[in-house]
Amino acid sequence: xxxxxxxxxxxxxxxxxxxxxxxxxxxxxxxxxxxxxxxxxxxxxxxxxxxxxxxxxxxxxxxxxxxxxxxxxxxxxxxxxxxxxxxxxxxxxxxxxxxxxxxxxxxxxxxxxxxxxxxxxxxxxxxxxxxxxxxxxxxxxxxxxxxxxxxxxxxxxxxxxxxxxxxxxxxxxxxxxxxxxxxxxxxxxxxxxxxxxxxxxxxxxxxxxxxxxxxxxxxxxxxxxxxxxxxxxxxxxxxxxxxxxxxxxxxxxxxxxxxxxxxxxxxxxxxxxxxxxxxxxxxxxxxxxxxxxxxxxxxxxxxxxxxxxxxxxxxxxxxx
Amino acid sequence: xxxxxxxxxxxxxxxxxxxxxxxxxxxxxxxxxxxxxxxxxxxxxxxxxxxxxxxxxxxxxxxxxxxxxxxxxxxxxxxxxxxxxxxxxxxxxxxxxxxxxxxxxxxxxxxxxxxxxxxxxxxxxxxxxxxxxxxxxxxxxxxxxxxxxxxxxxxxxxxxxxxxxxxxxxxxxxxxxxxxxxxxxxxxxxxxxxxxxxxxxxxxxxxxxxxxxxxxxxxxxxxxxxxxxxxxxxxxxxxxxxxxxxxxxxxxxxxxxxxxxxxxxxxxxxxxxxxxxxxxxxxxxx
Numbered sequence: 312x313x314x315x316x317x318x319x320x321x322x323x324x325x326x327x328x329x330x331x332x333x334x335x336x337x338x339x340x341x342x343x344x345x346x347x348x349x350x351x352x353x354x355x356x357x358x359x360x361x362x363x364x365x366x367x368x369x370x371x372x373x374x375x376x377x378x379x380x381x382x383x384x385x386x387x388x389x390x391x392x393x394x395x396x397x398x399x400x401x402x403x404x405x406x407x408x409x410x411x412x413x414x415x416x417x418x419x420x421x422x423x424x425x426x427x428x429x430x431x432x433x434x435x436x437x438x439x440x441x442x443x444x445x446x447x448x449x450x451x452x453x454x455x456x457x458x459x460x461x462x463x464x465x466x467x468x469x470x471x472x473x474x475x476x477x478x479x480x481x482x483x484x485x486x487x488x489x490x491x492x493x494x495x496x497x498x499x500x501x502x503x504x505x506x507x508x509x510x511x512x513x514x515x516x517x518x519x520x521x522x523x524x525x526x527x528x529x530x531x532x533x534x535x536x537x538x539x540x541x542x543x544x545x546x547x548x549x550x551x552x553x554x555x556x557x558x559x560x561x562x563x564x565x566x567x568x569x570x571x572x573x574x575x576x577x578x579x580x581x582x583x584x585x586x587x588x589x590x591x592x593x594x595x596x597x598x599x600x601x602x603x604x605x606x607x608x609x610x611x612x613x614x615x616x617x618x619x620x621x622x623x624x625x626x627x628x629x630x631x
Numbered sequence: 632x633x634x635x636x637x638x639x640x641x642x643x644x645x646x647x648x649x650x651x652x653x654x655x656x657x658x659x660x661x662x663x664x665x666x667x668x669x670x671x672x673x674x675x676x677x678x679x680x681x682x683x684x685x686x687x688x689x690x691x692x693x694x695x696x697x698x699x700x701x702x703x704x705x706x707x708x709x710x711x712x713x714x715x716x717x718x719x720x721x722x723x724x725x726x727x728x729x730x731x732x733x734x735x736x737x738x739x740x741x742x743x744x745x746x747x748x749x750x751x752x753x754x755x756x757x758x759x760x761x762x763x764x765x766x767x768x769x770x771x772x773x774x775x776x777x778x779x780x781x782x783x784x785x786x787x788x789x790x791x792x793x794x795x796x797x798x799x800x801x802x803x804x805x806x807x808x809x810x811x812x813x814x815x816x817x818x819x820x821x822x823x824x825x826x827x828x829x830x831x832x833x834x835x836x837x838x839x840x841x842x843x844x845x846x847x848x849x850x851x852x853x854x855x856x857x858x859x860x861x862x863x864x865x866x867x868x869x870x871x872x873x874x875x876x877x878x879x880x881x882x883x884x885x886x887x888x889x890x891x892x893x894x895x896x897x898x899x900x901x902x903x904x905x906x907x908x909x910x911x912x913x914x915x916x917x
Binding site for chain 2: 513514515518532533536537539540543544547550551597598601604605
């Protein structure tokens with residue numbers, strides 16, 4: 312598949328750009344953005360402060376490009392999806408034929424957890440496909456962990472190299488990538504005895520335990536409320552949709568609270584659950600979507616033993 | 632055992648006293664103890680006492696006089712007894728109450744008590760006989776809601792008791808939750824009248840009581856109207872997003888453009904902010 316074929320692809324074109332230098336980044340980004348400007352089409356650059364600065368300095372006409380703070384734009388995947396979908400819908404309403412976006416997705420190399428961003432990278436192949444958008448996700452191979460690079464290869468249907476845009480033979484359809492019990496990173500705190508362990512708790516019992524654990528960990532009031540809310544949702548989903556017994560565990564570290572809620576079921580059937588709001592309050596979707604907005608990391612894992620939802624408030628452990 | 636929750640506004644509640652209490656008694660002794668408390672409180676307040684049960688006048692009189700407080704009541708005067716068939720207004724046969732007509736009669740009785748020189752009316756009723764079948768419970772739940780509305784502005788109180796051996800758990804919960812004060816009843820929340828609001832909610836609203844909540848909102852829906860559904864949650868302990876959405880759906884059905892929840896529960900505001908549903912507003916008071 313050639314550059315021309317990629318460019319002619321309808322809907323969302325999702326491309327990874329691996330680079331190992333600033334020059335390598337600019338070789339891909341500058342022609343990509345300037346082509347949009349020449350065509351009178353919107354171009355958005357959402358890298359971190361340094362990346363935005365590099366691109367701005369290298370562009371002939373930087374004022375024609377919308378620069379967005381990539382760190383703020385990529386805090387939580389559910390918020391990111393909502394923000395981009397709103398932006399794309401606005402641009403489409405204004406008559407844009409194609410929006411070009413360069414956005415850096417966080418990973419442990421930039422001190423962010425990866426698991427939920429891996430789900431994001433897979434899911435947006437569907438969640439943005441209704442929009443005429445060409446998005447490039449640059450990854451600096453000097454700081455990007457091996458597993459991240461491996462999953463970047465599985466979640467991007469196209470690859471950008473200097474002057475070239477080609478199909479990625481390793482790409483997996485998002486439903487495939489997300490469906491089969493993805494391995495999620497356990498937190499080292501889970502190797503220690505939990506502060507709380509409940510079997511088949513009622514939501515009220517789980518809320519009280521979360522409240523007490525939050526207070527014992529000296530969380531502020533808002534964080535205690537958030538912990539109570541997400542634990543309530545996790546246990547409620549387990550009771551409503553899971554297969555018992557439901558086990559809720561909580562650990563308190565110096566900088567974070569880790570909660571796991573497990574059952575013996577297969578977990579939610581919707582592979583994109585939590586990343587977008589569910590229209591039905593009957594499904595697990597809305598509760599998980601709330602958890603994705605209130606937590607600092609959420610993982611969903613299904614394996615031979617069942618399903619585990621992991622929630623982290625505070626500073627998530629970055630290990631892969 | 633004292634009341635399990637004082638979820639009410641207005642006058643400070645105390646043992647045996649209340650505007651509107653639900654009590655699911657376990658035996659006659661339990662029932663008589665509650666009746667005794669309420670009548671003792673009525674005597675202190677100068678209320679007319681109306682004792683109601685599924686028995687002839689003579690038997691009800693005997694029950695009343697056999698109470699610990701019976702002699703004092705009989706000596707003071709200002710009391711009456713009513714078999715349930717006289718006390719409630721029914722729709723057709725099968726002792727299914729007519730909520731509106733029955734509450735209208737209560738309001739007349741309060742006025743009569745005031746005209747007779749008493750400070751108000753206290754109803755002490757064993758309503759078991761009129762809450763046995765599903766049709767009876769449906770109608771009686773509506774009666775409880777309307778009565779509670781009336782009791783916010785009138786000098787009166789009511790003990791609505793029923794026999795735990797003859798009224799099933801779900802029916803009992805459906806009736807108990809429409810009282811500001813409940814005894815050892817299986818209701819995790821209370822929906823009751825409060826001035827300045829469409830109604831008040833107290834307790835914990837989560838998935839465990841969602842079915843009951845939705846059922847209850849459906850029962851009172853026809854008595855509500857827009858332009859806003861204003862819910863007071865001064866005694867709310869927890870509310871999840873499902874309950875907020877159920878209230879927003881109710882607002883929509885009654886033609887209100889918004890459901891406004893006024894509460895001290897900051898967590899409710901947090902849920903509202905995350906939901907981002909224009910139909911819901913949570914105002915957190917000081």
